[in-house]
Each structure stands twice: as C-alpha cells, then as structure tokens.
C-alpha cells in the first residue's frame with residue numbers, strides 16, 4: 001500500500017465508495033502524494049510528450065499563435081495562456097523562438113503558464129525567468145479571469161482531467177465506483193452519482209452497447225465552459241490524443257479508454273500503487289466542441305498533429321528545426337525527432353489538434369490548411 005492508498009482506503013471505509021473521478025483526482029493531484037505533485041524526474045521514467053522530443057514543436061506552435069495574433073488585428077496585448085504547463089519546457093520553446101524570430105509578436109506577448117502543481121510551478125518560474133523579467137511571462141496556479149484578446153492552449157492536459165466511469169447493464173447506465181474490500185481496491189457498481197452523466201451522453205447522442213464501459217469527462221466540459229466564458233476574443237487550441245464521440249464510443253472501445261502508465265507500460269490496473277502511476281483517458285473532442293459551442297466557441301477545425309505540423313513547417317521547409325552553428329550529426333538527429341512528431345506511427349496520428357474560436361475573423365489558420373472548414 002502506498003501512503004495515498006492508505007488514505008483512500010480509510011476514506012472509503014468511513015464514507016463509502018469513491019467516484020472514479022474523485023479517485024483519479026487524488027491519485028494525480030493530491031497535494032503531497034499525487035503523481036503530478038512530485039518532482040518531474042519521476043515522469044520521464046513513465047512517458048514523454050511531444051514537448052520532450054525537440055523544440056520544433058514549440059517553434060511551429062509559436063508561428064501558429066503569431067498568425068492568430070495577426071488575424072485578431074495585431075492587438076497591443078495578446079494573452080497566451082498555456083494550461084497544464086508542466087515544468088515550463090514548452091513555454092520556454094515558444095517564448096525563446098518568439099523573442100528571436102517573431103519580434104513584433106513577442107512585443108505583444110503576455111504568456112501565462114498555468115500549472116496546478118506547486119513544485120512544477122517553481123520549475124516553470126526558473127525556466128521562464130528571462131521572459132518574466134522582460135515582462136512577457138508569468139506563472140500562475142489559475143487561468144486568468146479575463147482575456148480580451150489571445151489564446152488558451154494545452155498539450156496533454158485534457159487527458160489528465162478526472163473522469164467518471166460508466167457501464168451499460170441491462171439497458172441502464174450504472175456507474176463504476178472505487179470500493180475497498182479484503183485489503184484491496186475494486187470496482188463497485190451502483191446508480192449514477194450525478195445526472196450530469198446522463199446529460200453528457202444525451203447531449204452528444206452517444207448510445208452504448210450492453211456491457212460497454214465508457215468514461216464521462218465532466219471535468220473537461222467544465223474546463224472548456226470556463227475557458228470560453230473568460231475569453232472575450234480569440235482562440236482555444238487543444239492538443240491531445242483522442243477522437244470525436246462517434247469513434248470514441250464505438251464497438252472498438254468496449255472497455256473504455258482509461259489507462260494507467262508506469263515505466264513506459266500501459267495497463268488497465270488502475271488501482272495499482274495510487275499516486276505512483278499516471279492515469280489518463282482519451283479525449284472526447286465532441287464534448288469539447290459541444291460544451292464550447294454552448295459558451296460561444298465555434299470549431300475552426302480538428303486535424304491530426306501530423307497535418308498540423310506539416311502545414312506549419314513546410315512553408316519554410318522546416319528551417320526552424322535547425323539552430324545556428326549546428327553540426328551535421330545534430331541536424332540528422334533533429335530530423336529524426338521531427339519524424340517521430342509527425343509520423344503516423346509515432347505521435348503524429350495519435351494526437352489531434354482542435355482549434356476553436358470566438359469573435360475572431362474567419363481567416364484560415366495555416367495549421368488547419370490541410371482540412372475542410374467545418375463552421
């Protein structure tokens with residue numbers, strides 16, 4: 001039993017089974033024992049993200065954000081909010097590149113790196129020191145209350161938001177809670193804890209098959225609603241792995257999409273070592289679009305990371321991949337890293353990019369130029 005397992009078992013003994021969302025929230029974000037509350041060195045043992053591969057990811061994103069700023073009429077201040085900024089690596093790639101290559105944009109840039117974990121906020125502050133001193137970056141635990149012109153974006157945040165688990169039994173949806181009996185955690189099936197789950201599936205016209213398990217990402221709906229409310233004019237860009245609802249809840253996903261990651265291995269053993277493994281669920285992009293639309297966000301497009309990065313990079317033949325004074329061997333290594341980012345069998349097709357907008361001009365964004373508009 002990990003220290004967190006002891007705490008959770010005690011809580012279940014006293015108050016009864018936990019919703020999976022509560023269990024996942026504690027496993028990932030408990031202030032002392034949560035997986036994301038710990039120092040980052042641990043994370044590399046479990047998985048890496050696009051950000052860890054090469055700064056080209058941040059550099060191409062910077063180009064996309066600069067174009068958004070242009071589309072908004074070059075406002076004097078462009079607030080770029082990165083939610084779930086981790087240790088600030090992506091933020092520093094975007095800010096460094098903007099400072100050196102996109103100087104007009106950098107002058108307008110007000111970067112807000114938002115991170116829930118205190119230890120990660122501290123690491124981010126160290127990473128962004130130069131830009132903070134220049135008045136272009138701050139680190140925060142919360143997203144800003146109001147953004148008059150800008151973009152909210154995230155990379156692998158939404159898959160880390162807690163989900164409820166549901167199973168359809170005899171035609172009726174039931175919830176899978178987390179119980180504790182005979183010295184171990186186990187699924188506990190009971191009535192739904194909230195009617196928001198019924199509304200989640202109904203609003204997206206999702207029907208499950210009998211016996212099918214699925215996740216209900218209520219926190220992602222709250223997240224996009226809140227972002228839309230706080231954004232006056234601009235964009236929301238979400239990068240993550242997932243699908244639209246029709247695919248996410250089809251017969252290929254009879255057991256849902258929840259996974260536990262430890263030591264680069266994915267398992268369905270969600271109850272092993274609470275607080276010491278990552279828990280994630282695929283992102284339901286239809287939910288982000290549906291709840292976004294209710295709060296005034298229009299979908300600009302959903303595309304694969306491959307198409308997004310290719311569209312942004314091919315204009316200058318991926319010149320942003322190279323640093324001054326770089327040798328041939330480093331250039332070759334950079335090209336291989338780019339390949340992992342865009343290759344369909346690497347991260348390219350698994351990851352999707354959703355862009356939503358509010359009060360922005362209808363001008364097309366380069367990152368979406370490979371797809372038909374859906375507005």
Ligand SMILES: C[S@@+](CC[C@H](N)C(=O)[O-])C[C@H]1O[C@@H](n2cnc3c(N)ncnc32)[C@H](O)[C@@H]1O
Nearest residue numbers: 036049051084085086114115116117155156160
């Ligand atoms: C999978 S990590 C991704 C980190 C980084 N974006 C990257 O790509 O390497 C998810 C991060 O989101 C943070 N996070 C989760 N929920 C959050 C919230 N509501 N607000 C801010 N940060 C959050 C976690 O603490 C964690 O650092």
